[in-house]
Amino acid sequence: MPEGQCAGIVGGGIGGLTAAIALRKAGWDVTVYERASEFTEVGAAVVLFPNALAALDEIGVGPQIRAKSLPYSSGAIRNLRGQNLVTRRIGDLAGGRDLVTIHRADLIEVLVRAIPAECLRTGTRVTGVGCGDHGRGEIITDGDTDRSDVARYDLVVAADGVHSVVRQQIWPDEGTVERTGVSAWRWIIDGPPPDFVGQVWGIRGEFGILPLADNRTYAFAGARRGVESLEHFADWPEPVSQLVANADPARIIVNELLEIRTPKLLTRGKVALIGDAAHAMRPHLGLGAALAIEDAVTLAAYVHDLAGYTKARRRRVQVVQLISRHMSTVVMPASRPLAAVRDVAVRLTPDILALSVFGVINRWRPKPIERR
Numbered sequence: 220m221p222e223g224q225c226a227g228i229v230g231g232g233i234g235g236l237t238a239a240i241a242l243r244k245a246g247w248d249v250t251v252y253e254r255a256s257e258f259t260e261v262g263a264a265v266v267l268f269p270n271a272l273a274a275l276d277e278i279g280v281g282p283q284i285r286a287k288s289l290p291y292s293s294g295a296i297r298n299l300r301g302q303n304l305v306t307r308r309i310g311d312l313a314g315g316r317d318l319v320t321i322h323r324a325d326l327i328e329v330l331v332r333a334i335p336a337e338c339l340r341t342g343t344r345v346t347g348v349g350c351g352d353h354g355r356g357e358i359i360t361d362g363d364t365d366r367s368d369v370a371r372y373d374l375v376v377a378a379d380g381v382h383s384v385v386r387q388q389i390w391p392d393e394g395t396v397e398r399t400g401v402s403a404w405r406w407i408i409d410g411p412p413p414d415f416v417g418q419v420w421g422i423r424g425e426f427g428i429l430p431l432a433d434n435r436t437y438a439f440a441g442a443r444r445g446v447e448s449l450e451h452f453a454d455w456p457e458p459v460s461q462l463v464a465n466a467d468p469a470r471i472i473v474n475e476l477l478e479i480r481t482p483k484l485l486t487r488g489k490v491a492l493i494g495d496a497a498h499a500m501r502p503h504l505g506l507g508a509a510l511a512i513e514d515a516v517t518l519a520a521y522v523h524d525l526a527g528y529t530k531a532r533r534r535r536v537q538v539v540q541l542i543s544r545h546m547s548t549v550v551m552p553a554s555r556p557l558a559a560v561r562d563v564a565v566r567l568t569p570d571i572l573a574l575s576v577f578g579v580i581n582r583w584r585p586k587p588i589e590r591r
Contacts, residue, residue: 224246224247224248224373224591225247225248225249225372225373225374226238226242226247226248226249226250226372226373226374226375226376226522227249227250227252227356227358227370227372227374227375227376228242228249228250228251228252228375228376228378229252229345229348229358229375229376229377229378229379229383229384229385230251230252230253230377230378230379230380230383230494230496231251231252231253231255231258231339231341231378232260232327232378232380232494232511233323233326233327233330233494233508233511233512234378234493234494234495234496234511234512234514234515235251235253235376235378235379235493235494235515236251236258236327236330236331236334237274237275237278237330237511237512237515237516238376238378238493238514238515238518238519239251239330239334239338240278240279240280240330240333240334240515241277241278241515241516241518241519241520241588242374242376242518242519242522243334243338244278244279244519244588244590245519245520245522245588245589245590245591246590246591247374247519247522248338249334249338250338250339250340250370250372251334251338251339251340252340252343252345252358252360253339253340253341253342253343254342254343254344254345255341255342256341256342257341258327258328258331258339258341259324259327260323260324260326260327261323261324261407261472263322263323263405263407263437263439263472264320264321264322264323264407264429264431264437265320265321265323265326265505265507265508265509266291266318266319266320266429266505267284267288267318267319267320267321267508267509268318268505268506268509268580268581269317269318269581270509270513270580270581270582270583270584271508271509271512271513272284272285272317272318272319273583273584273585274512274513274515274516274585275512277516277585277587277588278333278516278519278588279333280329280330280333283329283332283333284319284321284326284329285317285319287321287322287325287326287328287329287432288319288320288321288325288432289319289320289321289430289431289432290317290318290319291318291319291320291429291430292318293416294416294417294418294429295415295416295417295418296417296418296419296420296565297415297417297418297419297420297456298419298420298421298558298562299419299421299422299455299456299558300456301456302562302566304420304562304565304566305565320429320430320431320432320437321431321432322407322431322432322435322437323508325432326508343360343361343362344360344361345358345359345360345379345384345385346359346360346361346384347359347384347388348375348377348384348385348388348389348490349388349389350488350489350490354488354489355371355372355373355489356371356372356373356374356375356488356489356490357369357370357371357372357375358370358371358372358375372489373489374489374490374491374522375489375490375491376490376491376493376515376518377389377490377491377492377493377496377497378493378494378496378511378515379496380494380495380496380499381396381477381479381495381496381499382396383492383495383496385490385492385496386479386482386492386496386497389487389488389490390482390487390492393480393482393483394479394480394481394482394492394496394497395479395480396477396478396479396499397477397478397479397480398475398477399475399476399477399478399501399547400443400444400475401441401442401443401444401475401476401501401547401551402441402442402444402446402447402473402474402475402476403439403440403441403473403474403475403476403502404439404440404441404449404471404472404473405437405438405439405440405471405472406437406438406439406466406467406470406471406472407431407435407436407437407438407470408435408436408437408438408462408465408466409434409435410434410435410436411430411434411436412428412429412430412436413428413436413457413458413461413462414458415428415457415458416428416429416430418550419455419456419459420549420550420551420558420561421452421455421551421558422551422552422553422554422555422558423442423443423445423446423451423551423552423553424440424441424442424443424446424451424452424551425440425441425442425503425550425551426438426439426440426452426455426459426462427439427440428458428459428462438462438466440452440463441476441502441503441550441551442551443551443553449463449466449471450463476501476502477499478499478500478501478540478544479495479496479497479498479499479500481497481498481533481536481537481540482497483533484529485497485528485529485532485533486525486526486528486529489525491518491525491528493511493514493515493518494507494510494511494514494515495507495511497514497536498510498536498537498540500536500539500540500543500544501543501544501546501547502543503543503546503547503550504539504542504543504546504580506539506543506580509580510535510536510539513532513535513583513585514532514536516585516588517531517532517585517586519588520585520586520587520588520589521586523591531586535583539580549561549565
């Protein structure tokens with residue numbers, strides 16, 4: 220490959236794999252380092268809005284993603300009394316454009332298939348990064364025994380998540396991980412969804428139900444600090460209580476949601492941050508995977524202008540972070556009186572305002588990637 224067109228990508232999740240495909244479209248050679256022995260994700264799903272689908276179309280995998288996913292437009296938002304808080308369909312809020320639900324493992328499978336096997340290094344843990352001779356980035360793995368083993372790249376992409384090794388070493392003074400106090404439960408059900416799909420906004424918590432391809436259902440719940448288990452949702456209206464009662468504990472992923480304040484610069488030297496490594500946020504807008512995809516495709520478009528990458532991305536992700544943070548107080552208020560106020564306010568919110576908020580998400584389109 221020509222000099223200056225070699226990238227090492229740390230992390231083989233959605234962002235890292237998307238970056239590999241996008242950079243290859245830009246004419247770069249890539250190597251993806253993934254510490255797990257295989258590329259996979261379990262127990263979770265995502266909604267891909269038109270912004271994410273447009274980015275995936277830009278790198279040529281949009282049709283394959285749609286083939287593995289399920290069109291989704293009719294989900295509702297209810298309160299604990301079963302009243303609809305939002306009357307517009309999700310598809311309408313997305314501007315009438317297509318959006319889909321997909322299991323994360325299916326999304327990963329499509330992305331992996333779009334990358335030559337020789338570009339993928341599984342079972343490899345990155346222990347260090349840095350800038351070496353001639354301004355090139357370095358990636359050090361647990362298998363490197365001396366300096367001669369260190370791999371050098373013209374670009375290092377940090378796609379290694381909220382606890383990013385790269386961010387901690389190259390941005391030691393920024394990107395602090397912050398606890399939100401919100402716990403999350405996620406699981407996949409082998410069976411069709413109930414009659415109701417969408418979200419239930421309650422007191423100190425929320426519950427979501429999404430249909431997936433192949434007759435599967437995705438269930439997720441989130442709750443404020445003090446809620447210790449899914450039992451908090453056991454007396455919520457159907458179908459929530461039944462889904463909780465039938466949940467298989469062995470298939471539930473439980474964790475605390477974390478946030479990261481986006482660094483002032485998303486690149487330092489020849490190192491760039493994407494996805495949760497740069498801007499982990501609360502999931503109330505369902506945009507974590509979408510923003511990682513956007514980052515990856517944008518980085519490839521600005522790969523010869525890294526300052527332009529920061530300019531193109533930082534304000535957008537900060538705005539979405541802010542909206543997501545405020546949505547947390549709306550979705551899961553701390554008391555019954557606050558929930559009652561929430562219900563009235565949301566039901567009285569004009570459609571045009573809801574459309575404008577979702578417009579922040581859906582109007583984004585990728586800069587075309589040019590090969591050099």
